[in-house]
Amino acid sequence: MRSQSTFLFSLFSLLLQPHVSLFYSLQNCTIDFDDHSQIVCDHNKLTSVPPGLPKTATSLSVFDNDIQRIRQTDFKGFTRLQFLHLGMNDISHIEEGAFSDLSAVTEIMLSFNELTALTDNTFTGLSNLTSLYLNKNKIYSVSQYAFRPLKELQILDMGSNNLVQISNIINIVTHCPAIKNLSLNSNQLTSFESNLFPTHFLNLTQLDLQSNPLKRFRVHGNVFPSLNELRLPAIMPDCDWDVSDRSLTRVRSLIVELEFGIQVNLQLYKSIFQSVNKAESVYLSYSALESPEGLLPLTCEIPTLQKLDSFLNIIRILNETLLQSCTNLTELHLQTNSMSDLSDCSLCMMKQLTQLSIESNELSKIPTTIRNMSTLTYLSFEQNLITDLHCSDFSHLTSLSELNLNSNRISSLNSCMFKGLENLKILQVKNNFISLQLDSFGFTLAHLTHLNAAENSLRWFQKGTFKSMQSLVELNLKSNRYSIVDNGAFEGLTNLKTLTYSPSYFYIGDFTSFKQLEKLIMFVFYSTLNTTTNNDFSFNMSSLHELNVIVDVSTCFTWTRNLLNSIRNLRVLSFENYCCRVFDDDMFIVSPKLLRLQFINCDQFTHTSKLFHPLKDLNVLDLTNDNIQSLDFLRDANLTKVEKLILKDNKLLVINETVFETLTSLKHLDLSGNPFACNCSNAGFIDWVIRNKQVQVVNAFQYRCSSPPSEEGNFLLDFNVQSCWEFTGFLCFISSSALVLVTLLSSFTYHFLRWQLVYGYYLLLAFLYDSKKRRQGCPYIYDAFVSYNVHDEDWVYRELLPELEGVQGWRLCLHHRDFQPGKPIIENITDAIYSSRKTLCVISRRYLQSEWCSQEIQMASYRLFDEQKDVLILLFLEEISSNQLSPFYRMRKLVKSRTYLSWTQARNHRGLFWEKVQRALECDNEPADSHNPLTANVY
Secondary structure (H helix, E strand, O other): OHHHHHHHHHHHHHHHOOOHHHOOOOOOOEEOOOOOOEEEOOOOOOOOOOOOOOOOOOEEEOOOOOOOEEOOOOOOOOOOOOEEEOOOOOOOEEOOOOOOOOOOOOEEEOOOOOOOEEOOOOOOOOOOOOEEEOOOOOOOEEOOOOOOOOOOOOEEEOOOOOOOOHHHHHHHHOOOOOOOEEEOOOOOOOEEEHHHOOOOOOOOOEEEOOOOOOOEEEEOOOOOOOOOEEEEOOOOOOOEEEEOOOOOOOOOEEEEEOOOOOOOOHHHHHHHHHHOOOOOEEEEEOOOOOOOOOHHHHHHOOOOOOEEEEEOOOOOEEOOOOOOOOOOOOEEEEEOOOOOEEOOOOOOOOOOOOEEEOOOOOOOOOOHHHOOOOOOOEEEOOOOOOOOOOOOOOOOOOOOOEEEOOOOOOOOOOHHHHOOOOOOOEEEOOOOOOOOOOOOOHHHOOOOOEEEOOOEOOOEEOOOOOOOOOOOOEEEEOEOOOOEEOOOOOOOOOOOOEEEEOOOOEEOOOOOOOOOOOEEEEEEOOHHHHHOOOOOOOOOOOOOOEEEEEEOOOOOOOOHHHHHHOOOOOOEEEEEOOOOOOOOOOHHHHOOOOOEEEEEOOOOOOOOHHHHOOOOOOOEEEOOOOOOOOOHHHOOOOOOOOOEEEOOOOOOOOOOHHHHHHOOOOOEEEOOOOOEEOOHHHHHHHHHHHHOOOOEEEOHHHOEEEEOHHHOOOEHHHOOHHHHHHHHHHHHHHHHHHHHHHHHHHHHHHHHHHHHHHHHHHHHHHHHHHHHHHHHOOOOOEEEEEEOOHHHHHHHHHHHHHHHHHHOOOOEEOHHHHOOOOOOHHHHHHHHHHOEEEEEEEEOHHHHHOHHHHHHHHHHHHHHHHHOOOOEEEEEOOOOOHHHOOHHHHHHHHOOOOOEEEOHHHOOOHHHHHHHHHHHHHOOOOOOOOOOHHHOOOO
16 A cells, blocks of 8 residues: 555656646757757857757757757758757767767858867767868867768868878768868868879869968869869968969969968969969958059969959058059059059059959048949948048049948038949948038939948038938938938938938927838937927828837937827838836727737836737737836737747746736747746746746746745756745645545445435425415315326226225325426425325335436325324235335335235235225314224335
């Protein structure tokens, strides 16, 4: 018995414990909201791959953790996995067969780990792998057959390791015939010789050897028939460069790394450039050369060169001779070269140049050399020191489609500066010092589609500023300064789709011109807006689908209702730092089509259920950092279609999990950064997080306790909720025990006492009926009601009825003859008994088995008890022993015995029998104690 109890207790405890495979809110991991087959376990300080992850996952990222070892069991059963990210861990060992079930994986990232050697069985099972990233490890050894399973490998990054021997590279490429991109940068390779490789690199298109101390580079024959891009390290002056003709003739892009402190051997570089004499693009990076004049001309001697990119070279002044031979260039990029000036004709020879970028330099003006370059389509002077623009700066750039002047010191713009730029579509003047008005230069920029003038100090938008910009689709006028906007300033922007704008105190216009606007971003900065008189701020933008309002923390923005009044097709609405007012409950009644709503960073945000009632189709609700202390407002918010709810960084201590029952479509819940209380008030929520199968509670296993002090800093889901349920469990035990006892007692009562209970029920019915009859004072209709079983009907009609009605003249009530049709049987029985002076029961074994006969005698018995008169006559047709009598019938012997009659004993004395029946019917109903011999055997 004791062992059985122990087993039951253990089973009960097991059922109460959460099973990790049932978790929907994965421990330390998150299921992607849009694609449930993608799992992210990043930045969680994991020491191993977490167990219990869904085997149906197609993408798994365990990036930036503390995993040191990949075990054989970590990825068992992940037969559908296609992408695996294990980067930035401390992985130093991968057990044999760890990837054996990953036949569907096409990409694995193992960058930034501690791997030192790749063994023969490291990649077993990865038969369909196409991309492998092993950069930033400490690999110094690759076994002969390590890459044998990777027949489909196309991209391999082995950069930033400790590879020294070329034999390691041979062990890789020998087994990977499909490889296209091979990166070996930042290793310790001193030589690269094609004759050492047993096979040609038939499919290789990109080879990266940068940051290797190469002393020998020998390539002969057509070993690279498909090579398109070659990245070379800083070449030592004494490097042995031995490349036969046509070996690298298919190279179209050459990236050369130049290192400070290494002398440039111009003759050697001439040989390099001659080896790639079909190159179209050359990128020279990080040389810090004081005199690059010799290298740049050599580069331009490549006859097919079209693109030249010089990054981090010191070119103080670009003169006429430096790029004199670069006549075929179509693209020139000179970034971060400390350049302060270009000579007047430094680019004159480039008659085919289409893209020119001179970014992150020290130019103070637009160089005159670009004038008349009618082939230019892209021009960028971003992040220089340009202060003024002149009307002739961009003259005759008739093909220019994009001009980037961001992050300079330009103070003004006027229409003459862009005269002639008829094909300009993108103009960027962000982050300058433009403080005056924008003149009406629209007539010169009729084809402009994008204008970014953000982060300036524009003070006045005159009427007609944009009147001729019908092609503009995106306009950014974000500013942290107030400005005057004339009525009609935005006239002409009929095709604008995206507007980023900072409404000001002095705004007197409207947005009625924006018939096609789809997205509006408003940056509100000034506290003066709190007293603005512009509450009639009007819109007429039926096409607007997205509105973002970002408010400065010191600003009170009060246009909300009018702002939304005419935007009835809004789908996305976002407010940030919008905290100075109480929202009306009917605020969103004008925006019934909202799908995404965001209120963030508002510690005064007031939230009621009615506020969200109009939002019948809302799908995403973000209430991050709004000082929310209770979620009760969600209970009646009617947000039945919300699938994603974000409540990060609020003040939630206790959460009632029943709130989420009203959010019937909820799938994604983020409660990160709340100060949870780890006590029994959150027990229900903790259990719900673990057991619910619909809602993913993002990062639930990282939620920490803020109270009580004994639990501070602990994980919320580590709190022992079982202790909260001990008393509840005891109550459940008592309730269950009581239920068992009641069930047993009910069964016992039904089996042994059911007739007594039925008897009591009918006694109650008789009592109620008798009380009613007594109040009504109804006279008797019959002398006797005859109660008999249908099987004894023949005796009743042959013997009893002729004698009592025919001979003695009594008026009898018979159920087949005198019961009222359509009336309930029990009522007919009761009426018959109380409408008769006596009840004559013709008892047989069949009678005792009849339900209705039992009810008749029970009713008559109650009348006997109630009136204390002998109203019941029992006539036994058969000999029946006492143990066959029901307790209902044996009660009669406690009253009188003289009316007990036996037909079997009266067959030889029929006259005497009927005389006794007559006496019983004639008696005055007073109790008598005489004993009749005809009833001596009936008890």
